[in-house]
Amino acid sequence: MSDLIDIQNVDAQSIGKRAADMVDDEKGRVKKALYSDPEIFEEELDRVFNNTWVYVGHESEVAEAGAYKTAFIGRQPVILVRDRKKNLHVLLNRCRHRGATVCEGRKGKTKSFTCPYHGWGYALDGELRSLPKAEEYAGVIDTSELPLERLRCESYAGLVFATFRDDIEPLADFLGGAKKWIDLFMKQGGGYPVKVLGEHRFNFPGNWKIQLENTTDAYHFPIIHKSFISSLDEATADIFDFLDGEGFVEDLGNGHSVMVMIPELIDLEDNLDEPIPARFETLADELRAEGHSDEEVRRLVRAVHGTGFNLNLFPNVSCSMAFFRVLRPVSVGETEIQHVALGGEGAPTAFNRKRMRLHEHFQGPMGFGTPDDGEAWERVQKGSMAGPDGWILVNRGQNNLHTTPDGNVAGAVCSETGMRGAYRQYKKMMTDGEEN
Incomplete structure (x- = not known):
């Protein structure tokens, strides 16, 4: 009996510390059990996703009063909504009576939220406004004390994040060095505000951290994406031959990182006087025919293909060349991915169509691209189940680093600098509040 108690105490002392010990900073490696241990996964949902800023949507998805979209923070369902005064709110998608979700649509427009179980009605800001047989609650409840639970939410450059913690640092501080790159990414509207054009979702049978690693992994590109490269014209294929180029991966702090693959496309407003690539001449002609000036045409054409970098924002969203990729942990061995297509609000139809x-x-x-990535992620998960508890290597370029003008650590474009930065933040969060 005492042995059973000891085992329970050991288990309770720190799953988080056990996970953190699986991240070896010095040698640049992590234990493969981080992909497959269900206890660690449950702890991640609390220590990571419930304790930091998590991306929930883009402002363009809820542009009008009454517009909403549903999302998740870890496993917890939330609603991003704009109220009648156009203020943004993030609400827990849970009725305060018996706990049913009050919104099942992915996105839309509404005047209120009503629980389908017992009819409790909530305003767009979450306030409880009505309930059937209200007289039976006289002296029992105070409706002002039972709004939909509100989360702290803030936005930067149209990206909306939410957190369960009221004592956390402001979003701008959390993003830190990533703000510069977000600003550059948003130039791909071609002079128009970036807007969401649509999305598609899929699940892959693998752990969320496998995808987190992928966004700043240039090393795989010429291997996995041979079919994509073969589909391009020769000039475009040359652009994507970047492993020996001047690109780099920079650790931006707080788990964020940027992988610059095509340095000449960092700032889409630079070099507008360069010749228009042959593959975009048809688009340029269409824009000219619509009456756009030569400068406007050049700005739109340069922006249409997106930036030359991938920006990873810990823990769940990346601004990846021309789209958002949002991950959602479903279980230790399953992850949902949203790929969000982007265009320009009010931009020419031809521009958004090309995007x-x-x-x-x-x-x-x-x-x-995506099907090949998905198969690779699945194979990593499958392979992580083989053999004794071994190591995953994230040490490429570890001894070939430099300091950027912004004072950050960076390595070559094929280095694993971004992954190591993400795992440092992961390790920190998995041990926050614990004695060493």
Whole structure:
């Protein structure tokens, strides 16, 4: 009996510390059990997703009063909504009576939220406004004390984040060095505000950290994405031959990182006087025919293909060249991915149409990129179950680092600098509040 008690105490002392001990900073490696241990996964939901800023949507998805979209923070369902005064709110999607969700649509427009179970009605800001047989609650409840639970939410450059913690640092501080890159990413509207054009979702049988690693992993590109490269014209294929180029991966702090693959496309407002690539001449002609000036045409054409970098924002969203990739942990061995196509609010139809076609070419469910990525992620999960508890290597470029003008650590474009930065933040969060 005492042995059973000891085992329970050991288990309770710190699953988080056990996970943190599986991250070896010095040698640049992590234990493969981080992909498959269900106890660690449950602890991650609390220590990571419930204790930091998590991306929930883009402001353009809820542009009007009454517009909403549903999302998740870890496993917890939330609603991003704009009230009648156009203020943004993030609400727990849970009726305060018996706990049913009050909104099941992915996105839409509404005047209020009503629980389908017992009819409790809530305003757009979460306030409880009505309930059937209200007289039976006389002297029992105070409706002012039972709004939908509100989360702290803040936005930066249209990206909306929410957190369960009221004592956490402001979002701008959390994003830190990533803000510069978010600002650059948002230039791909071609002079127009970036807006969400659409999305598609899929699940892959693997752990969320496998995908987190992928966004700043250039090393896999010429291997996994041979089919994509073969679908390109020669000039475009040359652009994606970047492993020996001047690109880099920079650790931006707090788990964020940026991978610059095509340095000449960092700032889409630079070099507008360069010749328009042949593959975009048809688009340029269409824009000219609509009466756009030569400067406008050049700005739109330069922006249409997106930036030359991937920006990873810990723990769940990346601004990846021309789209958002949002991950949601479902279980230790399953992750949902949203690929969000982006265009320009009020931009020419031809521009947004081209953005969609380029998105479909790589990211779409029938594209040349995403299916290959998905298979690789699945194989990593499957392979992590083989043999004794071994190590996953994230040490490439560890001894070949430099300091950027912003004072951050960076390595070559094929280095694993971003992954190590993410795991340092992960390790910190998994041991926060514990004695060493």
